Amino acid sequence: xxxxxYIKEKKSLIDSELGKYFSPDKNEPEIINSAMKYSIxxxxxxxxxxxxxxxxxxxxxxxxxxxSTACGIEIIHTYSLIxxxxxxxxxDDYRRGKLTSHKKFGEGIAxxxxxxxxxxxxxxxxxxxxKEIAVAAGxxxxxxxxxVDLEMENTGASNSLASKKLEYIHIHKTAKMIEVSVKAGAIxxxxxxxxxxxxxxxxxxxxxxxxxxxxxxxxxxxxxKLGKSGSDTKNKKLTYPSVYGLDxxxxxxxxxxxxxxxxxxxxxxxxxxxxxxxxxxxxxxY
Amino acid sequence: xxxxxYIKEKKSLIDSELGKYFSPDKNEPEIINSAMKYSIxxxxxxxxxxxxxxxxxxxxxxxxxxxSTACGIEIIHTYSLIxxxxxxxxxDDYRRGKLTSHKKFGEGIAxxxxxxxxxxxxxxxxxxxxKEIAVAAGxxxxxxxxxVDLEMENTGASNSLASKKLEYIHIHKTAKMIEVSVKAGAIxxxxxxxxxxxxxxxxxxxxxxxxxxxxxxxxxxxxxKLGKSGSDTKNKKLTYPSVYGLDxxxxxxxxxxxxxxxxxxxxxxxxxxxxxxxxxxxxxxY
Numbered sequence: 206x207x208x209x210x211y212i213k214e215k216k217s218l219i220d221s222e223l224g225k226y227f228s229p230d231k232n233e234p235e236i237i238n239s240a241m242k243y244s245i246x247x248x249x250x251x252x253x254x255x256x257x258x259x260x261x262x263x264x265x266x267x268x269x270x271x272x273s274t275a276c277g278i279e280i281i282h283t284y285s286l287i288x289x290x291x292x293x294x295x296x297d298d299y300r301r302g303k304l305t306s307h308k309k310f311g312e313g314i315a316x317x318x319x320x321x322x323x324x325x326x327x328x329x330x331x332x333x334x335x336k337e338i339a340v341a342a343g344x345x346x347x348x349x350x351x352x353v354d355l356e357m358e359n360t361g362a363s364n365s366l367a368s369k370k371l372e373y374i375h376i377h378k379t380a381k382m383i384e385v386s387v388k389a390g391a392i393x394x395x396x397x398x399x400x401x402x403x404x405x406x407x408x409x410x411x412x413x414x415x416x417x418x419x420x421x422x423x424x425x426x427x428x429x430k431l432g433k434s435g436s437d438t439k440n441k442k443l444t445y446p447s448v449y450g451l452d453x454x455x456x457x458x459x460x461x462x463x464x465x466x467x468x469x470x471x472x473x474x475x476x477x478x479x480x481x482x483x484x485x486x487x488x489x490x491y
Numbered sequence: 492x493x494x495x496x497y498i499k500e501k502k503s504l505i506d507s508e509l510g511k512y513f514s515p516d517k518n519e520p521e522i523i524n525s526a527m528k529y530s531i532x533x534x535x536x537x538x539x540x541x542x543x544x545x546x547x548x549x550x551x552x553x554x555x556x557x558x559s560t561a562c563g564i565e566i567i568h569t570y571s572l573i574x575x576x577x578x579x580x581x582x583d584d585y586r587r588g589k590l591t592s593h594k595k596f597g598e599g600i601a602x603x604x605x606x607x608x609x610x611x612x613x614x615x616x617x618x619x620x621x622k623e624i625a626v627a628a629g630x631x632x633x634x635x636x637x638x639v640d641l642e643m644e645n646t647g648a649s650n651s652l653a654s655k656k657l658e659y660i661h662i663h664k665t666a667k668m669i670e671v672s673v674k675a676g677a678i679x680x681x682x683x684x685x686x687x688x689x690x691x692x693x694x695x696x697x698x699x700x701x702x703x704x705x706x707x708x709x710x711x712x713x714x715x716k717l718g719k720s721g722s723d724t725k726n727k728k729l730t731y732p733s734v735y736g737l738d739x740x741x742x743x744x745x746x747x748x749x750x751x752x753x754x755x756x757x758x759x760x761x762x763x764x765x766x767x768x769x770x771x772x773x774x775x776x777y
Contacts, residue, residue: 233630233635234635234638236638237630238630241630293601316579317637320605321629321630324609325630332619332621333618339610339611339614343610344519344523344607352520356522377518
């Protein structure tokens with residue numbers, strides 16, 4: 206199983222499908238189409254939609270039944286990055302080596318590009334999983350995580366309260382959307398409740414591991430590959446390494462990935478792709 | 492048909508249902524729940540959800556099948572007001588006599604309260620109409636209208652380009668969501684395609700009339716009743732009266748409402764409520 210080849214193939218499928226959703230339309234102001242496309246095609250790894258497809262395929266779904274939902278999840282992820290970068294939030298000028306949306310288009314258009322993307326996602330997500338994805342993206346999920354992240358910024362606290370808040374942020378801001386990415390694929394495939402639960406557990410664990418790696422790479426990663434300049438430290442952001450140290454953070458990420466792979470052992474050989482993605486998450490260097 | 496009593500009764504039903512969706516939850520940061528509730532319960536007329544229910548009931552739907560979708564539409568409307576008021580947009584300090592969300596909670600939380608509300612809406616909207624509502628709320632609908640509104644602000648132009656842009660703004664920013672409010676009720680009821688089209692036409696026309704009245708009231712309305720201070724003039728905003736004059740604007744609104752009522756004549760006596768709401772829209776003084 207060459208996981209890099211698998212990811213590359215699905216990524217190109219996703220990119221091509223995303224292109225269709227953002228073709229210019231006479232009913233849509235040009236500027237907002239440009240702003241949405243600018244952020245959608247800015248070098249994302251497409252991890253969430255790849256996971257959605259991999260999970261769906263593992264459960265027997267056809268690609269055409271999962272693809273639009275996979276893209277919808279990536280679109281939600283993209284909106285969240287645009288809004289997170291705003292001056293009132295993380296106030297970042299660059300992301301992946303490119304100007305952030307508000308630096309390029311102005312704050313008003315950046316806010317509206319985020320709003321437009323979030324709305325667009327629900328236009329294309331399979332109705333069967335709209336509710337699950339909305340819950341994961343909302344105030345009990347990703348938005349909730351961003352709220353606590355915003356509250357904690359600049360406090361630089363490193364105590365027991367900090368570790369509790371940090372866990373909340375990782376689970377809600379990142380892991381819930383990764384969990385629902387694999388869950389959505391499984392639901393669309395019509396898998397049994399028990400298998401959906403196993404896949405959800407896998408998703409939650411690799412989601413947390415993914416965020417821990419992000420925190421680690423913000424410190425030790427190659428700034429050029431990451432396309433950003435360690436803004437977590439600049440903003441005195443609460444991160445896994447700042448609370449637990451680098452070594453413990455790496456250890457924790459690896460443990461989570463092993464446990465995630467155990468969760469999907471019931472799928473036998475079919476789990477190879479999701480196993481590979483789990484390993485890729487802790488071994489990546491950008 | 493006492494239309495005021497009808498609206499009052501449905502409004503109280505909607506308010507009570509909305510309350511349920513925003514009960515505090517341990518998985519949700521308190522501050523974001525407070526911010527969402529602050530804007531949801533700030534004296535809105537609930538016109539869109541009342542229209543959704545009235546249309547659904549006219550077509551034979553049961554109230555329990557339409558109520559959550561009606562609330563979802565009101566929640567989308569509320570998010571749009573929060574984001575429209577932001578400093579990067581209209582920069583308004585007050586709405587309906589209360590501090591705007593960013594003045595009360597800060598800009599970061601206001602943006603996130605809007606994001607949380609938009610996401611919440613799709614959690615509760617009937618899957619049958621998620622796509623229609625997303626299209627109406629998105630960049631080919633409400634968000635698109637706000638984009639053009641933002642672009643036109645401060646230009647104060649009063650020429651043929653202005654009247655074209657104004658039409659785009661009214662149709663997209665306001666009328667599309669009002670159109671989809673009545674359309675959603677009809678779709679959920681399982682009405683025929685031809686009847687859905689008639690109802691959509693009605694919705695588009697009263698939607699434009701509603702926005703013309705809003706523009707008129709911004710100039711001649713009682714500031715106390717409106718709870719705001721004519722910010723359109725302050726922002727040199729493109730409005731119907733600024734392009735066509737007050738008298739022509741009033742005439743146009745009345746024409747649209749009459750034409751809207753014709754569109755739903757096929758429903759006979761059952762159309763009384765929607766007729767009444769159409770009249771209410773042009774006769775209101777706040």
